[in-house]
C-alpha cells in the first residue's frame with residue numbers, strides 16, 4: 525500500500541466488496557510490479573491518494589459477481605488489464621480505452637489496485653479476459669500491461685514492416701517485449717540499445733540481431749553501419765528521458781517512424797531545425813490494451829512466449845522483498861518479478 529512519497533507497507537485491510545452492479549471481486553493469484561508503481565512511490569504521480577493499494581497487472585479467480593455482470597461467473601480465471609473500460613463512452617467506442625471517461629488507468633492509481641489478496645474490479649464484462657484452458661498465470665500475466673504497451677505504442681504505432689530495420693532504445697521490460705513483438709512483422713534487423721550488458725544479452729535471446737551498449741559504442745555509428753548510412757526505419761523509445769528521445773531522432777532514417785513508449789517526466793528538445801525536411805513520423809500513445817485478445821491468441825498458439833521476461837518469483841507474504849529486488853533491478857539482474865498467492 526502507498527502511504528505517500530517514499531512510504532509503502534504490506535498490511536491487513538478489509539476485503540473489498542462489490543460496490544457497483546458491474547463490479548467483480550477477484551482473488552488475485554499472480555501479480556507483478558511495474559515501473560509505474562515505483563514512480564507512484566517516489567511521489568511522481570500526485571493524483572494517487574495516500575492509502576491506495578498499488579498494482580495494475582494481475583491474474584486471478586472471480587470470487588464475487590455484481591448483479592449487472594453477464595459474462596463472468598464465480599470461479600472464472602481472468603486476466604485483469606491495467607486499463608479498465610466502461611465500454612460505452614465515446615473513447616471506448618473508438619477502442620481508446622486508455623481515455624475511457626469512467627475507467628482508463630484507475631486500478632492502483634486512483635482506486636485500490638491489484639497487489640493484494642482480493643481486488644474490486646469495475647466494468648468487469650468490458651475489461652476482463654478469461655484465461656484459456658491450458659495456460660498458466662505466468663503465460664498470460666504480462667498481457668495486463670507490458671506486452672500490449674510494447675505492441676500498441678511501439679510496434680503498431682511504429683508501423684514495423686517486413687524488411688525494416690528496427691531499433692529499440694531501452695531494454696527494460698517494455699523494450700524487451702518490443703524486441704520480441706517486432707519480430708512478428710519480419711523486420712530485416714532488430715537492434716537493441718541499453719547501458720546494461722545483461723539486459724542486452726536478454727534482448728539477443730528474445731530476438732535482437734545486434735545490441736549496442738551505448739556507453740561503449742555510439743549507437744548512431746552502429747545503426748548507420750548496418751543500414752548503408754541511412755538510419756533506422758523504426759525507432760522505438762522505451763526509456764522516457766530527454767537523452768534517449770533525442771538519440772531516437774538521430775537514429776531514424778528519412779521517411780522513418782519514431783514510436784515513443786517511454787513515460788516522460790521532463791520536456792524534450794525536438795530538433796526541428798534538422799528534422800523538418802526528413803519526412804519522419806513521431807507517435808505517442810498510452811496503452812489501450814485493445815490488442816490483448818490478439819496477443820492472447822499468439823500465446824495460446826505458442827507463437828510468442830513472454831515468460832522469459834520474468835526473472836524472480838516471490839510469495840505474496842514477501843511483497844516488500846519483491847519491491848526491493850524490482851526497485852534495484854540492475855543489482856539483481858531483474859526484469860519482471862512475479863508475485864504469487866499460494
Ligand SMILES: [Zn+2]
Pocket residue numbers: 558559560580581606669670
Ligand atoms: Zn504497468
Ligand SMILES: [Zn+2]
Pocket residue numbers: 609610611612613614615616623624625626627
Ligand atoms: Zn469508456
